[in-house]
Amino acid sequence: MDYIKKIKEELYDIKSQAKKADITKLHIAPNIAEKVLGNAEKVTKKSISKEYLLGIIDTSLTGRGKEGIYFSGEKIVIKEMLTEPVTIYFSEIEEVIIENRIKKDKKLPYNIIKFKNGDKYEISDISSDYIDAHLFAKLVNEIIVENAGNDFSEKNQITPLEDLGDKEKFAYIKILCNYAFFDDDIIDSKEYEEIINFVVRVKLDKSFRIPLRMYMMNEEKMQSTDELISYLEESCYEEEFELIIKSLVKDIISIFMLKENKYWKEDKFLTKIINEYNVTDGQVEFFIMSYKQTQDILTNKLDDKEIAKKYKDLNANAKLVGMPLAALFLTGTGGVSAIGITSGFSLLGMGSLIGISSLFTGIGPIAVAGIASYKGFQNIIGTKNQQKNNKHRELMLKEIVKNKQLQLQYLIEDNNSLIEQLANSILQNKINDAKVKKLARIAKKVGRSQKNVANDVVNLGEESTLINVPQNSEIVIN
Numbered sequence: 172m173d174y175i176k177k178i179k180e181e182l183y184d185i186k187s188q189a190k191k192a193d194i195t196k197l198h199i200a201p202n203i204a205e206k207v208l209g210n211a212e213k214v215t216k217k218s219i220s221k222e223y224l225l226g227i228i229d230t231s232l233t234g235r236g237k238e239g240i241y242f243s244g245e246k247i248v249i250k251e252m253l254t255e256p257v258t259i260y261f262s263e264i265e266e267v268i269i270e271n272r273i274k275k276d277k278k279l280p281y282n283i284i285k286f287k288n289g290d291k292y293e294i295s296d297i298s299s300d301y302i303d304a305h306l307f308a309k310l311v312n313e314i315i316v317e318n319a320g321n322d323f324s325e326k327n328q329i330t331p332l333e334d335l336g337d338k339e340k341f342a343y344i345k346i347l348c349n350y351a352f353f354d355d356d357i358i359d360s361k362e363y364e365e366i367i368n369f370v371v372r373v374k375l376d377k378s379f380r381i382p383l384r385m386y387m388m389n390e391e392k393m394q395s396t397d398e399l400i401s402y403l404e405e406s407c408y409e410e411e412f413e414l415i416i417k418s419l420v421k422d423i424i425s426i427f428m429l430k431e432n433k434y435w436k437e438d439k440f441l442t443k444i445i446n447e448y449n450v451t452d453g454q455v456e457f458f459i460m461s462y463k464q465t466q467d468i469l470t471n472k473l474d475d476k477e478i479a480k481k482y483k484d485l486n487a488n489a490k491l492v493g494m495p496l497a498a499l500f501l502t503g504t505g506g507v508s509a510i511g512i513t514s515g516f517s518l519l520g521m522g523s524l525i526g527i528s529s530l531f532t533g534i535g536p537i538a539v540a541g542i543a544s545y546k547g548f549q550n551i552i553g554t555k556n557q558q559k560n561n562k563h564r565e566l567m568l569k570e571i572v573k574n575k576q577l578q579l580q581y582l583i584e585d586n587n588s589l590i591e592q593l594a595n596s597i598l599q600n601k602i603n604d605a606k607v608k609k610l611a612r613i614a615k616k617v618g619r620s621q622k623n624v625a626n627d628v629v630n631l632g633e634e635s636t637l638i639n640v641p642q643n644s645e646i647v648i649n
Contacts (some may be wrong), residue, residue, distance in 0.1 A: 174317050175225060175244050175326055176409075181310035182226045182242070188303045196229035198236060200328035201414065203227070207236035215241055215248040218258045223325040230301045240298070245323035247311075251295050262321040263287060267308040272296065280304040284311070328411075332418070333373040339406050341379050342399045343419065344370060348387055349396045350423050353440045358387055361429045364582075369422060371577045384585055400444075416448045421458045428462050435459065453492035461485055 179199055186197035198207055207229075208221035214237050223243045230251070231238040241248040250256040265285045271278040274296075281299040284292040294304075332340060347369060351362040358366065366387065375383070385391045400419075404412050423441055427433070435441055435455060445455060464481050467473065473481070 174314050174323075177317070178225050178242055178244075178310065178314065179409075181306065181313075182228070185228060185302055185306045185310070188306060196231075196234035197226065198229060199226040200224055201411070203236075210236040211241055214238070214250050215256050215258075218248050218256065219243045219246065220325075222327050225326075225328065228302055230298050240302070244325045249292070249294070249298070251298055257292060259284060259292065261311070261314060261318070261323045264311060264315055266315070267311045269304045269308055272299075282307050332415075336406070337376045337379050339403060340373050340375050341383065342402050342406075343415070344373075344375065344383060345386060345394055346396055346399050346419060347422060347426065348383075349393065349399070350426055350440050352389070352393070357389070362426055363387065365426050365429065367581050367585075368575075369425075370581065380581070380584075384588060387585075396440075396444075416444070417450060417454065420444060420450050420455065421461070424455070424458045425462060428459070451492060457488055457492045460488065 182197060182199055198204075203211075203221075203224065203226075207227070208224065211219070211224055211227055212221045219241055225242040225244065227236050227239050227241050229236055229239040238250050238252055241250070245262070246258055246260045248256050248258050263286050265287045268283050268285060269280050270283055271280055273279075279296070279299065281296070282294040282304050284294075286292075294302075294307075327334075332343065344366065347366050348358065351358040351366065370380075370383065382391070386393070400416075403415055407415065420441070423444070424435070427435060427438060427441060441455075444450070464485060468478055468481065
């Protein structure tokens with residue numbers, strides 16, 4: 172069993188058998204409130220960054236993570252009342268033993284952490300009241316035994332799909348293809364365009380592009396959606412899988428919204444996943460609302476104040492339906508990658524408000540670098556003051572144009588592949604009329620997608636340029 176998954180499971184056991192169950196608070200990633208994450212990072216003096224925090228046995232009176240035992244993939248940090256935090260690496264621990272303290276003629280078990288160098292750390296009376304000494308010893312000792320080679324490492328608790336393995340991405344994209352095939356056994360031009368848009372956003376490795384192309388052209392045997400979802404479930408932790416399922420529903424809805432005059436409850440493919448994996452009606456409606464909001468931002472040319480208001484409203488609605496925003500942005504949205512979206516929130520000064528500013532590994536430095544270069548560029552071209560309300564929109568447009576250009580390249584490759592297949596098959600007389608018609612029909616749809624994306628690149632590129640044009644220009648003639 173994966174030891175990080177085991178840590179989380181054992182934490183649940185500790186919580187369920189806590190001596191002070193009415194007081195003890197347990198926080199387990201990724202369902203840890205942003206405020207608690209911030210407090211944990213602060214009191215541990217950033218010994219554990221909040222994106223790597225697996226869980227907290229919270230011994231504070233407020234239950235907001237200001238005291239307790241903090242777990243990551245390679246260490247624990249113990250912060251007790253009126254003391255400095257103590258960082259203990261799993262690789263330094265020899266074992267955790269149980270001793271008894273005598274209080275009022277009662278034996279009270281507590282833990283002693285013994286180190287390989289001969290030192291030890293005793294859990295205090297107060298902290299011992301919050302955890303079961305036997306379960307805590309069991310957790311740490313089993314982790315050490317299972318990792319005898321000291322192969323301990325941190326793991327980000329919410330990872331954008333673009334940072335997952337390509338096999339997982341491929342399985343996820345196949346499910347989107349299955350949905351597009353579901354109603355008419357073919358991926359039409361708009362569906363093809365949307366799926367390729369997704370491929371670009373999650374940065375699927377080029378080695379998977381040919382197998383995907385064959386799958387999208389119905390040249391390979393289709394895998395069942397149940398089988399693909401089971402593969403995703405086996406490839407990640409339970410909490411991650413819950414987010415991935417919700418993200419999958421969100422991305423299926425992006426394709427569903429291309430259809431006209433259809434109510435989502437009438438869509439058998441979509442409702443099957445929703446019912447099997449406990450996605451609520453409110454959450455589905457939330458995804459539909461977020462899709463429409465993204466389209467509104469792009470088509471109605473909203474400025475940053477209007478965009479910020481929409482995201483605040485989105486955040487409020489997410490809380491009402493119990494939807495972590497990480498699920499909404501796990502794969503990006505509206506042609507913008509997860510990193511691009513988070514950078515945009517940083518530009519708006521909304522990272523902390525939305526609560527996803529540091530969920531993704533590497534996003535902090537990338538966002539800061541992007542913002543710095545953006546502001547420097549604005550100063551150089553003299554448009555900083557005129558365009559101060561369009562920073563987020565411009566960032567979105569730039570990334571969408573970049574992704575659309577790559578999307579266009581993929582579509583050209585797909586169309587060339589289809590034309591080559593047609594030509595070779597006809598020349599070799601190895602193809603029947605039905606096959607020719609099918610390939611020609613697919614080529615026509617891919618060509619139509621190619622034309623649509625090419626138009627988008629031109630139109631969005633023009634708007635991105637216009638955003639940077641000063642409203643009042645002076646022409647000096649010597």
